[in-house]
């Protein structure tokens with residue numbers, strides 16, 4: 001790890017050997033397995049992976065929002081306090097004040113029967129102990145900061161009178177009002193059309209800079225992280241399979257799964273035909289594959305990959321990957337690894 005790295009300091013959030021299992025009639029769903037993820041103060045971390053890879057449940061668990069059939073293990077330290085061992089009341093004190101979550105559907109956070117003015121100012125009177133006038137002034141100022149046009153008029157509207165993009169801005173404003181140290185945004189732009197998506201992502205980037213808030217951006221779309229994230233964590237079958245700075249990840253992915261994700265991004269500068277969906281399907285989490293969880297879909301898999309699960313290990317300074325053959329699929333020459341060409345189609 002780099003010497004000057006600020007990650008040497010205590011992270012804001014540290015998940016260690018963190019696991020989530022769901023009991024179901026068909027068996028135990030091993031949704032999140034032995035996860036180690038650190039979020040530094042002020043950084044923007046993207047968490048990416050296909051549907052079902054465990055992105056949402058990982059952070060739902062951090063916020064105490066798991067379904068009743070869930071069981072967690074390991075540690076989730078926020079500023080050194082283990083969130084998994086707090087009482088619901090203690091967790092409530094941290095949630096909303098020190099850390100906030102933004103979901104795909106802004107209506108999950110908004111009360112449809114309440115005007116924006118009251119929704120925003122109540123956050124401040126409750127969490128920051130402000131008097132009403134003070135709270136309303138701050139709410140209005142925040143609406144302007146998140147780019148709501150005609151904020152003076154909008155503040156007296158109900159959520160249903162606003163567009164989806166505007167509602168999401170309101171939710172972001174609400175999250176920021178308490179000056180949280182961490183915002184977790186779970187697919188915050190997935191429901192929005194492409195132009196609005198870009199605007200909301202820009203907003204996140206500007207705001208996390210202005211407020212020094214750490215941001216965890218959960219997305220199944222690796223295409224959106226390039227302009228906003230500092231670091232990327234790639235999840236597969238409830239595990240971290242790669243972790244890298246955003247530029248390094250795109251330039252030279254270590255894990256064949258990451259390379260496949262990158263090739264599956266539709267890009268304006270490429271023909272539609274150049275987009276390659278990842279072949280195969282995500283694994284069954286009740287009966288996960290032996291060895292590397294990606295091996296059944298990996299065209300570079302060898303016997304070792306089928307037998308032994310690769311640990312998440314440093315593959316370059318500051319980069320980790322869980323792969324026995326890191327960088328095998330990294331460059332323009334991928335598929336040309338010397339020595340064992342006969343195994344490439346195995």
Ligand SMILES: Nc1ncnc2c1ncn2[C@@H]1O[C@H](COP(=O)(O)OP(=O)(O)OP(=O)(O)O)[C@@H](O)[C@H]1O
Pocket residue numbers: 022023024029031049050051052053054055056057058067068069220285
């Ligand atoms: N209450 C539950 N009972 C059983 N399995 C569950 C439960 N909740 C989630 N899961 C399973 O946990 C796994 C991880 O789900 P999660 O929601 O974290 O995926 P995700 O990466 O966020 O996917 P997406 O991109 O679709 O949102 C999935 O296989 C899901 O089916």
Ligand SMILES: [Mg+2]
Pocket residue numbers: 055056057186
């Ligand atoms: Mg999800």
